[in-house]
Amino acid sequence: MAYTVLARKYRSQTFDDVIGQDPISRTLKNAIKTGRVAHAYLFAGTRGVGKTTMARVLAKSLNCLAFDAPTTEPCCRCDSCVAVNLGEDIDVIEIDGATNNGVEQVRELRQNAIYRAARCRFKIYIIDEVHMLSVPAFNALLKILEEPPSHVKFSLATTEPNKVIATIQSRCQRFDFSNIGPNLIAGQLKSILKQEKIKYEDDLILPLAKMANGSMRDGLSLLDRLISTGAEPLTAELLEEFLGSPNSEKIYNLIGEIGDSSAAGTFAAIEDLISTGLSEVQLVDSLIDYMRDLMVVKSAGAESELLILTAEQRKRTGQLAEKFDTAALIYNITALEKLRWAIKNSDTPRALLEALLLRFTLSEHFLNVDELLSQSQAGPIKKKQPTNVKSKASSEARETRDEGRGTNNEHGSKPEPVIEEQKQTKATPNRLKTRSQRKNEILNDPAVKTVLLGLDATITGIEEEK
Numbered sequence: 001m002a003y004t005v006l007a008r009k010y011r012s013q014t015f016d017d018v019i020g021q022d023p024i025s026r027t028l029k030n031a032i033k034t035g036r037v038a039h040a041y042l043f044a045g046t047r048g049v050g051k052t053t054m055a056r057v058l059a060k061s062l063n064c065l066a067f068d069a070p071t072t073e074p075c076c077r078c079d080s081c082v083a084v085n086l087g088e089d090i091d092v093i094e095i096d097g098a099t100n101n102g103v104e105q106v107r108e109l110r111q112n113a114i115y116r117a118a119r120c121r122f123k124i125y126i127i128d129e130v131h132m133l134s135v136p137a138f139n140a141l142l143k144i145l146e147e148p149p150s151h152v153k154f155s156l157a158t159t160e161p162n163k164v165i166a167t168i169q170s171r172c173q174r175f176d177f178s179n180i181g182p183n184l185i186a187g188q189l190k191s192i193l194k195q196e197k198i199k200y201e202d203d204l205i206l207p208l209a210k211m212a213n214g215s216m217r218d219g220l221s222l223l224d225r226l227i228s229t230g231a232e233p234l235t236a237e238l239l240e241e242f243l244g245s246p247n248s249e250k251i252y253n254l255i256g257e258i259g260d261s262s263a264a265g266t267f268a269a270i271e272d273l274i275s276t277g278l279s280e281v282q283l284v285d286s287l288i289d290y291m292r293d294l295m296v297v298k299s300a301g302a303e304s305e306l307l308i309l310t311a312e313q314r315k316r317t318g319q320l321a322e323k324f325d326t327a328a329l330i331y332n333i334t335a336l337e338k339l340r341w342a343i344k345n346s347d348t349p350r351a352l353l354e355a356l357l358l359r360f361t362l363s364e365h366f367l368n369v370d371e372l373l374s375q376s377q378a379g380p381i382k383k384k385q386p387t388n389v390k391s392k393a394s395s396e397a398r399e400t401r402d403e404g405r406g407t408n409n410e411h412g413s414k415p416e417p418v419i420e421e422q423k424q425t426k427a428t429p430n431r432l433k434t435r436s437q438r439k440n441e442i443l444n445d446p447a448v449k450t451v452l453l454g455l456d457a458t459i460t461g462i463e464e465e466k
């Protein structure tokens with residue numbers, strides 16, 4: 001038997017099945033109960049959130065042959081319901097607006113619409129991607145929407161409602177479909193895996209649900225791809241291997257290096273990620289996601305429900321959050337978002353990415369001009385030491401960090417120089433001191449300051465406040 005994709009096999013059948021769109025289901029059910037079903041609906045929302053599914057459920061409810069009148073619970077077994085499910089019903093006509101966008105098609109639709117439904121109560125037109133219709137086609141559609149025969153209903157679906165002309169919108173009752181939350185998607189993924197009797201590791205589900213980005217269909221097609229690998233149980237590693245989702249351990253490592261102000265470590269961690277085939281843009285996207293989680297930990301605590309993380313990830317995120325303050329995270333996220341656009345149009349995306357991340361490592365706090373100036377006045381500037389970002393240096397830096405663990409709080413606040421001195425004496429004094437000194441030297445160099453501020457203004461567009 002041919003493999004049926006999960007999105008089709010598990011398409012919701014009734015109003016109560018449609019996931020994540022309860023208010024819309026409720027309103028439509030009420031309309032059916034009270035006999036106030038509109039002539040035309042406009043279903044707006046991103047792809048894979050249930051617009052076409054909802055349109056089909058509505059069509060089944062209006063036309064189900066098991067009842068004498070429209071019902072809120074179609075039988076899903078009668079000829080009409082079964083045909084609608086397959087998208088092949090003679091009275092429920094599905095039109096893809098992207099390919100049938102000409103005026104002729106809509107004129108033909110108008111001519112056919114005047115004839116009564118063949119076997120059911122209503123003739124129902126479901127037009128997908130309705131915003132793709134040409135202007136003459138829109139105008140032709142408008143004519144029938146202005147004076148629809150009483151046996152005709154329309155469900156127009158669109159991912160871009162702003163492109164649907166206002167005169168059409170004003171003839172429709174509009175519903176805006178929300179993106180589906182990762183927890184809801186995760187629940188559905190688990191339920192399907194159970195029904196399919198496929199073994200999986202729990203760690204897989206939330207990252208997979210997050211990758212779906214609010215679209216149930218995307219979530220299910222990602223799951224299709226994982227299942228097609230034939231591997232069992234399905235694991236988080238599989239997700240990284242086959243779907244190119246960045247290795248979370250490596251992202252955590254990179255953020256750790258930034259938090260530890262290790263320039264060499266940051267370069268090594270970037271190389272480590274890019275060498276797995278990750279693009280600069282994907283890396284930036286992941287960093288934004290992970291930094292956002294750190295920001296949530298900082299503001300709402302590690303147990304916040306706003307974090308869609310496994311227990312292990314939650315622990316890890318909580319630890320990393322210690323290395324940053326909220327202002328730095330806000331700055332980092334904003335800067336990364338700006339960088340995203342810059343590197344998309346750049347011939348040297350890697351260098352831009354490295355420049356910005358280096359900038360993060362050089363100042364884990366949001367340094368405004370005043371702070372920078374006061375730092376430049378404090379303490380003597382030592383002679384510059386050679387900075388080596390080759391792998392040897394990075395492994396040294398890693399060693400240093402390992403030895404220095406437990407004293408990481410020095411980066412969490414602005415310590416007095418004396419306290420920092422003491423801490424450094426406790427742990428590996430020489431290396432930590434060297435790194436700390438090196439950082440101060442770099443920060444205090446007027447040329448570097450100019451570069452940092454220039455980076456802020458030009459790469460990210462963030463102006464320092466005076």
Ligand SMILES: [Zn+2]
Nearest residue numbers: 064075078081
């Ligand atoms: Zn039925």
